[in-house]
Amino acid sequence: MSESKNFSPNDGLAREDLARRDLDHEAAPADTTPTDATHGAHDGSDGSQGSQGSDSSHAEREPRPMARMFPPGAGPSPDPAGSHHERRIRSFQPRRSRVTKGQRTALEQLWPRWGFDVDGMRQLDLGKLFGDPDLPIVLEIGFGMGEATTEMAAADPATGILAVDVHTPGQGNLLRLADEQGLDNVRVGNGDAIILLREMLAQDSLSGLRIYFPDPWPKARHHKRRLVQPEFLDLAAGPLRPGALVHCATDWEEYAEQMLDVLSAHPEYENTRPDGGYAPRPAHRPLTRFEGQGLTKGHAVRDLVFRRR
Numbered sequence: 633m634s635e636s637k638n639f640s641p642n643d644g645l646a647r648e649d650l651a652r653r654d655l656d657h658e659a660a661p662a663d664t665t666p667t668d669a670t671h672g673a674h675d676g677s678d679g680s681q682g683s684q685g686s687d688s689s690h691a692e693r694e695p696r697p698m699a700r701m702f703p704p705g706a707g708p709s710p711d712p713a714g715s716h717h718e719r720r721i722r723s724f725q726p727r728r729s730r731v732t733k734g735q736r737t738a739l740e741q742l743w744p745r746w747g748f749d750v751d752g753m754r755q756l757d758l759g760k761l762f763g764d765p766d767l768p769i770v771l772e773i774g775f776g777m778g779e780a781t782t783e784m785a786a787a788d789p790a791t792g793i794l795a796v797d798v799h800t801p802g803q804g805n806l807l808r809l810a811d812e813q814g815l816d817n818v819r820v821g822n823g824d825a826i827i828l829l830r831e832m833l834a835q836d837s838l839s840g841l842r843i844y845f846p847d848p849w850p851k852a853r854h855h856k857r858r859l860v861q862p863e864f865l866d867l868a869a870g871p872l873r874p875g876a877l878v879h880c881a882t883d884w885e886e887y888a889e890q891m892l893d894v895l896s897a898h899p900e901y902e903n904t905r906p907d908g909g910y911a912p913r914p915a916h917r918p919l920t921r922f923e924g925q926g927l928t929k930g931h932a933v934r935d936l937v938f939r940r941r
């Protein structure tokens with residue numbers, strides 16, 4: 633599936649030690665870490681980051697790694713990139729979420745075939761990963777519970793979906809859904825998309841990028857944690873091949889404005905809209921779980937479709 637890059641034979645051991653140490657340091661019970669990533673439209677009933685966001689300092693703390701759920705290689709690792717990549721946008725808050733029996737079974741059975749850790753230690757050979765060197769690959773960052781991802785993959789089997797998220801129950805759910813629907817064009821990455829883009833994807837290897845309802849980090853002091861910002865766009869420009877479409881959607885007005893500003897200002901991207909504004913919702917984007925929650929709250933949804941120059 634992949635070739636080694638900057639790999640040291642001691643890394644596996646070091647990360648194992650780290651995982652054991654993390655286990656020793658476990659203190660808080662599951663599902664108790666609040667976060668300021670979201671704006672309350674998302675209630676967290678799926679184990680996601682819903683919170684009214686008390687003005688605590690949780691989001692500023694170093695993430696507390698989670699306990700290992702599976703033996704090495706048999707499922708997603710709790711902290712695949714370890715601590716060797718410190719300087720980056722922190723767009724997510726690690727959270728402990730209960731994995732259902734179905735999600736666990738899917739992870740146990742399908743992870744070795746369709747899953748990979750975003751460990752930042754090797755470059756992915758996407759042709760091998762998808763079993764087809766000619767398949768165009770679209771990266772989806774932050775698929776949540778994976779329903780929309782599955783729908784889009786089923787509607788377009790001639791495109792491979794490289795789906796990445798840090799959320800273990802969502803990874804299990806997406807694997808389960810893909811298996812139930814007999815899909816062979818979804819692969820699931822566990823970890824930070826920043827590391828995936830920066831360390832593991834070759835130049836011009838992606839035909840598209842989808843970011844649907846990224847955590848809006850509504851408080852001003854957390855805006856630096858928003859994913860879509862110039863530094864991120866610089867990184868994404870490497871793996872995105874010329875002509876690749878970048879499709880973002882959000883129900884958070886001020887984040888939509890930020891996306892429009894930074895994408896419009898970036899020399900490597902151009903708006904597909906001649907008027908330089910938001911795009912009509914493309915028919916191929918299904919309603920997502922977070923979108924539904926935002927709509928229930930009366931939020932307007934905005935799509936942006938840009939092209940890599």
Ligand SMILES: C[S@@+](CC[C@H](N)C(=O)[O-])C[C@H]1O[C@@H](n2cnc3c(N)ncnc32)[C@H](O)[C@@H]1O
Nearest residue numbers: 723724774775776797824825844845920921922
């Ligand atoms: C608000 S949820 C949206 C989920 C889904 N797209 C939807 O619309 O229902 C944002 C998701 O992005 C994931 N996420 C945030 N930052 C990420 C990163 N740097 N790498 C991978 N996933 C990330 C979170 O774990 C979460 O599942």
